[in-house]
Amino acid sequence: MKNYVLSLICVLTFISLNSQNTLSGKINNSENQEALEQVSVYFPQLEKGSISDSAGNYTIDALPLGTYNIVASYIGFQTYSGSITIKKGSNTLNISMLPSAIEMEEVIVSTPFHKLERENVMKVEFAKLSSLKSQGAPTLVEGIGAIPGVDVVSTGVGIGKPVIRGLTSNRVLVYTQGIRLENQQFGAEHGLGVNEAGIESVEVIKGPASLLYGSDAMGGVLYLNPEKFAMSNSTEGDINFSYNTNTQGISSGAGIKSSGDKFKYLLRLAGVSHVDYAGGDGERVTNSRFNEKDLKMGLGYQATSLKSEIRYNYNRSNLGIPESVGLQTTSRTPDLPYQKIDNHILSSNTKIFFNNSNLDITLGYIGNIRKEFEDHDHEEHEEEGEVHEEEHEGEEDHEDAALNMKLNTFNYNVQYHLPVWNRFETVVGVQGIHQTNENFGEEILIPDATTQDIGFMGTTHFHLNQNNDFQLGLRFDHRNIDSRAYGTFGEEGYIAPLQKNFNSFNGAFGYKNNISEQFTGRINIATGFRAPNLAELTSYGSHEGTNRFEIGNANLSNEQNLQIDLALEFKNEHYEFFLNGFHNSINNYIYIAPSGTFIDETAVYNYLQEDATLYGGEIGFHLHPHPYDWLHIESSYQTVIGELRSGESLPLIPANNLTNTLRVEFFNSDAFLLNSNAFVSVNTTFKQGNVGAFETETPGYSLLNAGFGGDIKFLKKTMNFNLSANNLLNKEYIAHLSRLKTDGILNMGRSFTFGINILL
Template structure:
């Protein structure tokens, strides 16, 4: 007991001594030497910082000793990034920022070294959710689909999954609140399950990220960054409202954030409610309606050498599964068939700072309850539809045909070793423990337990100002144990399964700054994916896809090797990039028709064969002097995928060209603080390289436009946006629409009005 007390006293003494360490200084405009107000200065690793006052001065207190990266950023100026060594007592740092028309850079957190994108060896796409929302997308995943190299496979508007360079579902890992999102993502008719409220930005790793994240990250990672807590000794709040003319959709929300010296809190509520969407022909797609409720809460504590935060997210959604263009109604209650999804995400992140090193511990729990309600007595005439809808409303929450409960525990321990010269090294341990249980009359996958464990190490070597290297190695083990379902020898029986999968993966990257404006990157990485339960054990009709699926219990790991090349040129008024990739996948798992039928339903088998994907993105951004308010942007993306036999892979996005004209004005005085407007033409080309059970998709072009601005009214800051998608009400069907086989159109013209009030 005495030893425990002495240890506690030592810790308290250490914290007390370090709490006296401060950093202060002044941030000025390099051109006129004047102090800059409202500049954000921030330690990414500690997630601690401050804001400059009217004279450009700042002071950050209670800092641990050691060497840390510090970032200073302000709109209209080049972002400052440097390492600083904090010693005991008072520390000072004077910073000069150079005016720049280049958009403000952000710290990338999906990679372990917390660097700006220009400093990263790995190319990572970054986008603020607020910027994506101005484009009028009805859901988070639709907005993410506008990032070059990213597409969306969708079932109507309410159900969508990201596609990164031709790979999706279990080949793309989604991270939210710092933990991997597990919500039966193998299901193609199952959406992302995350609301945009309380998400600040998104990062996309396009390529194998198994070194950092293990199995299922062989195609890439979608990393959702939650909103930050308020700066110390401040309180912030906001109310927002959006209306979509096409779906008569109403999205509303409110949030509050408050922080003291040590404790921090946040709370956010949001709702989302849409009727059936209108296609370009003016008809509503029956039962494409959906509604959603979302709650996010956070609690943080920050001392000198220790910080911890807890976050909780509850998302409840009811999503109609569209099958036809039938009864025209503006009902907001999903009809049969529909999904009811309840998602609980609880996470904690703790960082302990030692002298020049730190330990990062992330723990998480995800509880996903997926229910599907089906119409077993579907009639075609409208009278029966109306009677059925009335019965559905009277019955309320009837017995679910499919009822699955997935519980997942995550752990992620990363230790940032003390910096050794020009080396930064991270070692870690990651894993999950997952159980799946069935409670409905139908099953997609049997009751099962999945366990993952992975060990990793990665090093960043900063040779000199122009050359950086990054290398890493990882070992993973996955064990899947599933229970038997049904009676042996009878129809529908699924045998028990116990499989172990192992993989060793590595990555190597090199970045070279050929000049101050020109940067080149090359990355070579391997990735893997263990087959999921659906691929291993399926035996039955999959209602969402109208096919009888037969799994293969002998499937092996998918293993891939991808080479990425990236060239970027950037000066104050012109930016250009070109990215290329070649992805070789051994034992690629795919599903294909057998040519036979079971209960009048076509039979599909899970097979394996080597596959190759290749392609890339190219784009430029022009903001000419002296018209810095004018932005001309263009990007083109392409991806090709084929099996070893030469047959095309399914769900490969069509080539896409996007051209945008954008204007932005900032006004520090008066009631109009800033304003912007854009017009874009998105051209999707014909997709003629299709798999055996797909059809050719014609090309189409969509015209979009929008405007918005920040205004000050009654001493409150307000942001108003107006955007219109598919302005010409084009009739089209996207190649990645799961409703394409039914000839159902994508969304027609939609006008979205948004209002956000800062309290």
């Protein structure tokens, strides 16, 4: 007991001494030396910062000892980035910022070194969610599909999964709240289960990220950044509302967050409701309706040498599974067949700061409950082909769902940031998951199973000089899958027990060169892997939404890939240009193909393996000519080609796409209108003639989109508004990655979306 008390006194003394460490300084305009007000000064690694006052002064208290990156950002100025060593007592850093028409850069958090976009060796795409929402996308995933190199496999409007350079599902890892999202990604007929409310920004790693994240990241990573807590000693709140004319979609929410000196909290509620969407022909797609409820909470504590936070997200989605264009209705309650999906995401992150190093511990739990209700379970409703809402309410609570799967996942990620040595920044860590899948319905897609995964990694960033940066790393992963038998041996539908181990070594090397002040080149070479999932190994059966009878293959081996990425960027005050190219070789690519046979009048598909290659890239420019800095002309083009070694095209490869946008932005000092923006864009998707064995070609089409928005001040409240129009010409088209394509069902027609967000 005595030793415990002495240890506690030592820890408190250490924290008390460190709490005396402060950083202060003044921020000004480098051209005229005028003080800059409202500049954000921020330590990304500490997640701590301040705002400059009217005299340009700022102060940040209670800083731990050590060397940390610091970022200062302000609209109309180039983002400042540097490092500073915090010593005992008072520290000073004055910052001069250079005026620039280039948009503010953001700190990338999906890679471990907390660098700005321009400083990162690995090319990472960044987008603020507010920017994606202003384009009128009805869901989070649809909005992400606007990022170059990213597409969406969709089943109507409410169900979608991201596609990164032709790879999707278990080949693209999704992170939310700092933990990997596990919700049966093998199934394309359900979405992410994450609502856009409380998501601040999105980062996309386009290429193998197995070094950082292990299996399932061989195609890339979609990293969702949650909203930050309020600044110290402040309280913020907002309410928001949006309406979509096509789906009569209503989205509403409210949030509040408050921070004291050490403790902080946030709370956010959101709800979404859509009716069946209408195609360009005006016909509504029966049972494409969906609704969603979402709750997010967070609690944080921050002292000098310790930062800890806990976040919780509950999401319930009721998703109709569309199969035809039939009964025309504006009911908001999904008809049979439909899914009810509950997601519980609980995460904690703790950072302990030592002298020049820190320990980062992230723990997470995800509970995914997926239920599907099908027509044959409720034959009393088949005669009319319609389910009345009062009857359906009882069905939602019906425990005898045809499919009832419960997936529980515990994961951990422990990283130690070593002291900076001779310009080397090094991180070592261990990551892993423990996952159980259980079935409670009369149908199963995959058997009950336990999956255990552990990986060890190390990566380092070497800053040679102002123009040259290197990054490299190594990783080892081990995965064990233990599935139980299902059914009776010798009878139809029997699935044998399975116990498999998968191992993989992976590495990555990257080099960034600042060829000139405006020109930057990057080259990255990385390997990645993916262990076969339970559906590929063990599945035997069909269900609503697949339109096929799937048979797994217990003899599948790891997918292993090698990708080379080349990125070139030119950026000055008036013009930006980028060129990204990649070549991705995949050994033992797993794919599904028809066998030519039928079971219960449903086509049988088998899982096979064959080497594959994907290659392509993105090219684009952004013009904002001086002195017309309010004018933005943007264009981007993306292409992907995917082939099996036999020469046959891979399925679900997105068509080539060209997007041209004219955008204007005005920042006003008017007491009423603070800023405004407007855009017009033409999105041209070309014919997709390179199709898989069971796909059909898709003709090209062009969509005209437009919108405007801004911030206004009314009754001492700031309000953000936007009005956007998608598919203005009401084009009749079917996207190549639409899972409703085989039934000839059109994508969404003309839609207008109005949204407003009021800051309290």
